[in-house]
Amino acid sequence: xxxxxVDDHPGxxxxxxxxxxxxxxxxxxxxxxxxxxxxxxxxLRPDVVLLDVMLPDLDGFTVAERLAxxxxxxxxxxxxxxxxxxxxxxxDTAPVRGFLPKDQLTxxxxxxxxx
Amino acid sequence: xxxxPAAPGQAPPPPARxxxxxxxxxxxxxxxxxxxxxMWGTQAxxxxxxxxxxxxxxxxxxxxxxxxxxxxxxxxxxMILFGILVALNSIPGFGLYSYGLATVVGGAISIALAPIQxxxxxxxxxxxPSGELAGAGSRRLIRIAYGYALVEAGIWxxxxxxxxxxxxxxxxxxxxSMIGDPHIRAVLIGSVTLGWLPLTAWFAILVVRRYHRAGxxxxxxxxxxxxxxxxxxxxxxxxxxxxxxxxxVEYASSLISLESLRAMSLAAVPVCFLIGLLRExxxxxxxxxxxxxxxxxxxxxxxxxxxxxxxxxxxPSLVVAFPVDGGHVDSLGRPVTLPPPDDPRIITPxxxxxxxxxxxxxxxxxxxxxxxxxxxxxxxxxxLENARLHAQVRAQLDEVRASxxxxxxxxxxTRRRLERDLHDGAQQRLLAVGxxxxxxxxxxxxxxxxxxxxxxxxxxxxxxxxxxRDLAAGIHPAVLTDQGLRPALLALAKRCPVAVTISxxxxxxxxxxxxxxxxxxxxxxxxxxxxxxxxxxxxxxxxHDAGRLLVTVADDGVGGASPDGAGLxxxxxxxxxxxGRLTVQSPPGQGTRILAELPCA
Numbered sequence: 001x002x003x004x005x006v007d008d009h010p011g012x013x014x015x016x017x018x019x020x021x022x023x024x025x026x027x028x029x030x031x032x033x034x035x036x037x038x039x040x041x042x043x044l045r046p047d048v049v050l051l052d053v054m055l056p057d058l059d060g061f062t063v064a065e066r067l068a069x070x071x072x073x074x075x076x077x078x079x080x081x082x083x084x085x086x087x088x089x090x091x092d093t094a095p096v097r098g099f100l101p102k103d104q105l106t107x108x109x110x111x112x113x114x115x
Numbered sequence: 116x117x118x119x120p121a122a123p124g125q126a127p128p129p130p131a132r133x134x135x136x137x138x139x140x141x142x143x144x145x146x147x148x149x150x151x152x153x154m155w156g157t158q159a160x161x162x163x164x165x166x167x168x169x170x171x172x173x174x175x176x177x178x179x180x181x182x183x184x185x186x187x188x189x190x191x192x193x194m195i196l197f198g199i200l201v202a203l204n205s206i207p208g209f210g211l212y213s214y215g216l217a218t219v220v221g222g223a224i225s226i227a228l229a230p231i232q233x234x235x236x237x238x239x240x241x242x243x244p245s246g247e248l249a250g251a252g253s254r255r256l257i258r259i260a261y262g263y264a265l266v267e268a269g270i271w272x273x274x275x276x277x278x279x280x281x282x283x284x285x286x287x288x289x290x291x292s293m294i295g296d297p298h299i300r301a302v303l304i305g306s307v308t309l310g311w312l313p314l315t316a317w318f319a320i321l322v323v324r325r326y327h328r329a330g331x332x333x334x335x336x337x338x339x340x341x342x343x344x345x346x347x348x349x350x351x352x353x354x355x356x357x358x359x360x361x362x363x364v365e366y367a368s369s370l371i372s373l374e375s376l377r378a379m380s381l382a383a384v385p386v387c388f389l390i391g392l393l394r395e396x397x398x399x400x401x402x403x404x405x406x407x408x409x410x411x412x413x414x415x416x417x418x419x420x421x422x423x424x425x426x427x428x429x430x431p432s433l434v435v436a437f438p439v440d441g442g443h444v445d446s447l448g449r450p451v452t453l454p455p456p457d458d459p460r461i462i463t464p465x466x467x468x469x470x471x472x473x474x475x476x477x478x479x480x481x482x483x484x485x486x487x488x489x490x491x492x493x494x495x496x497x498x499l500e501n502a503r504l505h506a507q508v509r510a511q512l513d514e515v516r517a518s519x520x521x522x523x524x525x526x527x528x529t530r531r532r533l534e535r536d537l538h539d540g541a542q543q544r545l546l547a548v549g550x551x552x553x554x555x556x557x558x559x560x561x562x563x564x565x566x567x568x569x570x571x572x573x574x575x576x577x578x579x580x581x582x583x584r585d586l587a588a589g590i591h592p593a594v595l596t597d598q599g600l601r602p603a604l605l606a607l608a609k610r611c612p613v614a615v616t617i618s619x620x621x622x623x624x625x626x627x628x629x630x631x632x633x634x635x636x637x638x639x640x641x642x643x644x645x646x647x648x649x650x651x652x653x654x655x656x657x658x659h660d661a662g663r664l665l666v667t668v669a670d671d672g673v674g675g676a677s678p679d680g681a682g683l684x685x686x687x688x689x690x691x692x693x694x695g696r697l698t699v700q701s702p703p704g705q706g707t708r709i710l711a712e713l714p715c716a
Contacts, residue, residue, distance in 0.1 A: 009543040015550035022557050054539075081542050083584075085606050086594045102546045103580050106553060 001114065002028045004046035004074070006037040006063070008056050016050060016105070023107035034058030038066055045072045048114050051096075053080035053087060061090050068095040077113050079105055131188040131246070137195045141175050144202035148209075157209045167205035170382050174198030177385035184392045186486060189246025193239055194385060197232075204229045223272060230267035233311060234260030236384075237318050240344045241325070244336055244392055244480075253321050260314050270307045274300040312352060319348050328459055332430040332478035336395045343387040395484070401427040402490045409498040420498050421445070427491045428481055432460060435499070436474040443474065451476070465492045465499060473499045516694070520628065523692040527631045530591040537587045545583065549576045585610070595634050599624045603634050604655055613645050613670075615653045622659035622715075629715040632693045633666050636686050636711045640668035643682055648672025648707060662716035669708040676701035686711070 003025045007013040010032070017027045028044045031037040034055045041049060049067060053060035064076045076096040083101055084091055091099055098113040148168050157164060178194030185191065206225045237260055241253040248254045326334065326341055405427035409420070425433040436443035436451040443451040454460045454476060461479050466472030481488055552573050556565050587593070588610070595603035601621045608615035624630075637655055644650050650672030658665035676683060678699040686709075687697040695713035 009539070009547070011547040012543050012550065015547045015554065019550050019554050019557075022554050081538055081546060082593060085602075085609065086592075086597070088594065088598045088602055103549060103577065105546075105550065107557070 001048060002026045002044070002046045004029045004031065004037065004040055004044060004049045006031045006034075006049060006055070006060075007052040007079075008032050008054070009052075012102070019105075019107060020050070020110070023111070032056075034060075034063040037063050041067055041070060041074060046074050048075045048077060050077050050079060050110075053078055053082065061094050064094050064096050075114055077110065130186060131192045134182055134188055134192050134195065137192060137199065138175070138179065140199055141171075141195065141202075144199045145171060148202055148205055151206060152209050159209045164205075164209055167201070167208070171198045171202040171205075173382055174201060174385050177389045180389060181392055184396050185244070185246070185484075187246065190242065190244055190388075190392070191246075193242060193246055194388065197235055197239060200228060200232060200235060204232055226271050227268040230264040230271065231261070234264050236347075237314075239384075239388075240340065241318075241321060243340050243388060244395055250321075250325075253325075256314070256317050256321060260318075263310060263314060267307050267310075270303055274304055309356075312356075315348055315352050319345075322348075329480070332428070332432070333459070333480040335429070336391050336480060339387045339390045339394075340384065343384050347384065395429075395480075397429065401429065402487065402494060405491055406494045409494060420495060423498075424475065424491060424495050427494070428475075428477060428487065430478045430481060432478060434476040436462075436476055438471060438474070463488055463492065465496050472496065519692045523632075523689070524628055527591070527628065531596060534587045534591040534593060537583060537590070538593065542580065542583055542587070545576055545580050549573070549580070552576065591631075592634070595630060596627075600630045600633055601657065603630075604637055604657075607634075607638055607641065608655070611641060611645065611653070613641075613650055613653055615641060615655060617655045617657070619655075619657035620659045622657060622664055625659075625664065625715045628693050629664060629713050632689055632695060633664055633711060633713055635689060636697070636709075637666055637668055639682065639686055640709045643676070644668070644670045644672055644707065647676070648674070650706070659715075662714060664713045664715050666711040666713070667708065668711075669706060671706045673703070674701045674705050674707050675703040676707045683709075 003020050005013055005017050005020070005027055007016065013030055013032070017030060020027055025048075028046050029040040031040050034057045037049065037051065037055075040046075051060050051063060051067075055063065060078055060080070064078065067074055067076055078091070078094065078096050078099045079102050080087060080099070081102050084099055087099075100109055100113070145168055148164060148171070152161070152164055175195050175198035178191045178196075178198060180191070181194055182188040182191030203225055207229070234257060238248070238257045241257065242248050248257060322341055322344055326337055329337055405423050408423040408426075421433065421435045424435060425431055434445055434451060436445060436453070443453060445451050453462060453474070459479050460476055461482060463475045463477065463481070464471030464473075465475060475488075475492065477488075552569060556569060556573075559565055559569075588606075592603050592606060594606045599622075601617065604617050608617055625633075641653055641655070644653055648670050650670035653668065653670045656665075656667040656669070658667075676699060678684070678687070678697075678701075683697065683699055690697050690711055690713060693713055695711060698710040698712070699707070700710075701707040
């Protein structure tokens, strides 16, 4: 399964890529902001996008909406350092497969959402 | 502010001297009017004499009252002097049956003095009400008129002949006239009498111009005497024309009609003067009202001060100007242009001329009443200073409020940034460590159990993340910034060990300072309850209406919380920074109810 990892924090992004790779996923690309994520997604056509909510340019919800409009629409898994409660109602209506707080990001949880 | 006492206007002019001496002379002048006709008999008759004496008494009495009304006494002195002049001038009109040298000389002196009455009367009117001639024009006219009166007196003396009835044939030996020809005499006296006409016209112009230029207050004082003067000018001019055209001035007896008409009209004038002076005097009584007015207002508002001062000084045009940077403003804060030097309105500083507290812009005539200005200025000074201090304190309070709000806003801003930094920095690194531990675990042989050290590390990371989240939420909850008050309170309720219900309106998004103050107020109240109240339930109610937010935090705990304790005091301060208010009800044993009221218009 081809995955695009989007997070502005380089340390977290690198380890997320390593974890997914260790889990047998093919990490086709990385992006540090919303603009980069959309460009990469259009170019690489990943199956899944692991998408951080807090990005320096666009927020994750907006990126998710634009990804949903792509011809090859990827599955989107939102992650955040915030809890679901903190993110509020936008999470309920976002066109995403699921949401994982970052401290609950495990290969098992990721597989359960994307599998 | 100056420490010197108020000294508006100029110092009062010193009182005119010689008034007692003049008053002492009055009985002699009147006695002359009685004794001479009593000794030698009168042709004019006693009613006429009594009438003349009454005029004298009126003038002297009004002069005396004027001395009492105006501290400078100048007007009063002129009036008394005029009364004495009238007493002396009446004598030739009495038609005394005598040929004694004393009578003839006395009569001659009286006749010589008679023309003085005319300029003197003009002098009185133009000098009203101060007793001083104001303006070069009026001083010049009066000087010329006195000069002309001397000329007229000389001509009358040359042409003087006692009335034929008063001495008959015996008069031939009495101080014969220098001019024998009656026609020449008539022409001479007729033309010198007509000479008054241009002077009278000049006088009329001066009077009209003075009235025209006078301020409202001055006109009130001038109206009655000047009205009378106008009537007299017309009468006098008519009389002059009549007398000259009928050549009736040749004989002293014809002076009777002239003198009696003059005297009759003059009798009305002192009364009119008195009315004018009394109207002026009424203003003093109003200073009492001013003091009462100013005393009855707890917080003197400046427009009231202006109105009170205008009433007290009898000058509706009065303006109070407060000095400000780069100009003056009136009591409503509108800019004021100070009157130029030639304006009928002048300026009196209150509170020391160097650094005046306020400027009174008022009618020129008030300068003649420094005592009134001083009294009103002193009475109003305290109120003016009060008003200024009030304004100053209000401005300072506004500044303190604004600075408190700025400090709180800056502090809120700092907390938001701190929370954000924790979230973006330390939390992300700990999360990355968590991922690294996961990868480590996967790389271990599948059959063996993970080493204890790895499990400990995972537990530590999880605990650290939890603590960090609580710390960040305590500093500033992200949900408050992102979603507003009610979601933030719901998130708070979830973390609370005591059951918290949130009810009431959802106010939606409010200004950040209001949301933050309301949130921390509720959060602090909940923390207090958890710590001290031994409560089982906490109920938070939100009400949002009419531009204000009400947050109630009620618990079923032990109560007895002190509003003066550091915790609640801090809450009250926090609310005050956004102009809010805290109410605490905490009877012992009956729970605590904290009500925060915040304006959020």
